[in-house]
Amino acid sequence: MDWDKLRIFHAVADAGSLTHAGDALHLSQSAVSRQVRALEEALNTTLFHRHARGLILTEQGELLFEATSSMIKRIDSATARIRDSEEEVFGQLKVTTTHGFGALWLAPRLAKLYDKYPDLKIDLMLEERVLDLPMREADVAIRMKEPSQADLIRKRLMSIRMRMYASPEYLEAHGVPTEISDIQNHRLICQAPGAPQVMAGEQLVESLLAHDVQTSLTVNNYFGVLQAVVANLGIGVLPDYIIEDFPTMIRVLPDIESIEVPVFLAYPEELRQSKRVSAFRDFVQDEIIAHRRQRRAMGAD
CATH class of the missing domain: 3.40.190.10 (Periplasmic binding protein-like II)
Known part of the structure; x- marks a missing residue:
């Protein structure tokens, strides 16, 4: 099956519009429309319901969009690993953690990471929901409990109360x-x-x-x-x-506190050699060490 047609179909399904997909792909609306029609003819099915306010996927279109989404994730993963073979640390890194830790501890410290790696692009996703790392919903997770998903490299960072x-x-x-x-x-x-x-x-x-x-x-x-x-x-x-x-x-009431809560950093086994992941992991570990020293200096423990 023609990858260009699938790529254009995915962009249209993601944007919900021929015009917006064309803008993203730097193609005319008519060129995008022709490719979608050609794909529908090749599959002998209708992929979109066409409405005045935009396009809606048919059941068959939903199935194909699920497949193209998985393909694009795999291609993005492969592209990132190839780029990581270079000496420089650059490109997108998707990091997920909780709202509290991300907003109150991690985000205020990221300036140091960008100072060292100005070409890095952090996509910080603050979620209480646990994202699926093996399916590449995120590249790195910092969670308040040990991850249970298989095929993950995990490291205990610290404990909080x-x-x-x-x-x-x-x-x-x-x-x-x-x-x-x-x-x-x-x-x-x-x-x-x-x-x-x-x-x-x-x-x-x-x-x-x-x-x-x-x-x-x-x-x-x-x-x-x-x-x-x-x-x-x-x-x-x-x-x-x-x-x-x-x-x-x-x-x-310093005698009143919760039980200890472990904080873990985790990422998929397939990203073991990723320079972006290594750079972020090392940065977080260095900040944790500085955090511990500061707490000891303040007598907070």
Whole structure:
């Protein structure tokens, strides 16, 4: 089957428009249309329902689009590995991690990686959902538990705990709790039990809410929790890795914390020799070492 026709079909299906696909492929709309019609004739089927507002895949078109998507992923993977045989580190690297870790810890540090490898293109995907690395939904994952997927290279980076923090201004205005029962006199800021989060955080929140907390604010990610704490709104349940970037935060009830949560970096076995992956892995490991030193200096552990 003609690869050019399949490539053009995929672009049309992805864009939902002959015009937009033509722009992406640098082809005229009529040339794109001819190729799609020729493919439909070769397969003796209709691949698109044609509407005034665009194109919609038929059932047969959906089957072909699934196949071309898989083919393009494999070609992109092969292209990346070929390019990685060069000395320079460049090209796209798809990195997935959680909203909290990605927004609060990883993203603020990426400037150092770009300084060293200016031709690298990071696609940072913040997801609580675990993406499928062997199917190349992402190249590298940083997750708050050991990945269970097969054929992955995995490395434990560090451990974190969920703890309680408040701003100096809030504590000056509302007092410092000295025992767990005092939490009922404060506003608790946290993720709602049952929201996508590490189990350790959910368990800590549930145990705190059991102490007859009168007022609370729940947010569906840790970035929102942090912003509320910074705005002097209450006592927040947050991962301990944020502290070095927010040194004015005060830990509340230091004897109360979650169980330890392991942080793992993982990538597919087939990317073992990838210079892009190696560069990112080494960068993260160096930042983890610096993070540990900073925490020890602050006496945060």
